[in-house]
Amino acid sequence: VNTDSSIGIFDSGIGGLTVVKELFSLLPGERIVYFGDTARVPYGSKSVETVRRYASEDTELLLLHHPKLIVVACNTVSAVALDVVQELAGSIPVIGMIEPACKEALRVSASGRIGIIGTDATIASKAYEIELQNEAERSGKKIETFANACPLFVPLAEEGWEEKVVAELVAREYLFSLEEAQVDTLILGCTHYPVLTKVIQAVMGPQVKLINSGAIAAREIKNYSVLSTQYSSLDKHLFLVSDIPRKFQSIGERFLGQTLQQTKQVIYEDAWVM
């Protein structure tokens, strides 16, 4: 492995920038090549078949940049298409969002009552629940899981309404069943959700531990990656997207927590297959 090669990371759109933000802070020496499929976002409301097709195309795009590691910064892809990415990646390690978050949830949960929130596709896949139960079995723990899809959280975060009353009302609606279930740990199973941490914590109460799946995965990456010896400046990074809509810059910078430079658009060509 060439330590100078980059960490490849992709997401359905800009949510994965919350993971890049964690990587910047944990691994400032690493070069990042990011791809956000902003022309086809979101993935979380689409079918498993379509998400698997998109995931394979996204992976192929990253592979053109010869990454030493691939981070699937999209919970939906991690839930329904991690095997697709792994097969294409060959010997290149692939890190998804689910396994690290589940390990952390099991570590911090005292009662074993664990909640999961995510997109419709992620929750329907039951990927988190299956991984949690498998991990729990391995460590001889007894757990109970409770999951709920929160489709409005993504547009709320993108609209920048996280401080508004409406965000609290939406959070109460989605989180009610998880509160009722008295979970002591809640996995934020979508890279957009960290933006809503404050309101989710307020609704769930201070006793509930929130697991930021992206931040936890970033910690895991620290173990995997062959760290670069040189400090990398931001201009070494590469941000690729399939569309640059009007609000891209402002939303992207809010998610990344800093200026987003040198974004390049890649276009895919479509042909109908009848």
Next chain:
Amino acid sequence: VNTDSSIGIFDSGIGGLTVVKELFSLLPGERIVYFGDTARVPYGSKSVETVRRYASEDTELLLLHHPKLIVVACNTVSAVALDVVQELAGSIPVIGMIEPACKEALRVSASGRIGIIGTDATIASKAYEIELQNEAERSGKKIETFANACPLFVPLAEEGWEEKVVAELVAREYLFSLEEAQVDTLILGCTHYPVLTKVIQAVMGPQVKLINSGAIAAREIKNYSVLSTQYSSLDKHLFLVSDIPRKFQSIGERFLGQTLQQTKQVIYEDAWVM
């Protein structure tokens, strides 16, 4: 023109089914070929360039079915890419959502204070405002227009939350400036919004006339089309989509107002252009 050929109609996703619902009731003898680009939905938050590319691909797909008329049941495409559709359609008439709605708004508005709500791309394009001003000039009327993008309305409608308190709160947030401006007419410039008619009317007050752009366009189509002589049963229609996600059937039927049968998936192949 072959009167037996079908009316082609497309949208970024399932919102256009609210227009089909109107067509079914106004033109029960017509055969509909619908295409919803559910694999790439939504269009309203994407760039003009990307929407124009998608619109041309959608039109080409419909043209394979030899329609006698093409209905652009997507306000975003109508706002930023109607010329793309028209050029590809050649001599086949193309009906967008904007012109009919603007004529109707001018007809019903007494004060000339007209509001427009739509997706981010539609509102940013100012297509409604320009069309309204042009029409007003032609008829010697003086009008003032007020526009606002309402990105959360689409996910609210798809979530089926139109009766919940949160819908009212979101509507108050988006419609506040239009209320303040004392518009007497409000154009619902997105095919999803008719689902939210009740809450929008409640927030704006009973004195404000709401213009359902899809329903108005359907009335316009009645003038254009060479009506079929035979009554067409639902099984003659064809519903094409580029993705069939988990909730497609239930959301689609809520928008269409009846059972949605014989949905066929079409796949497009993508290849990155570097």
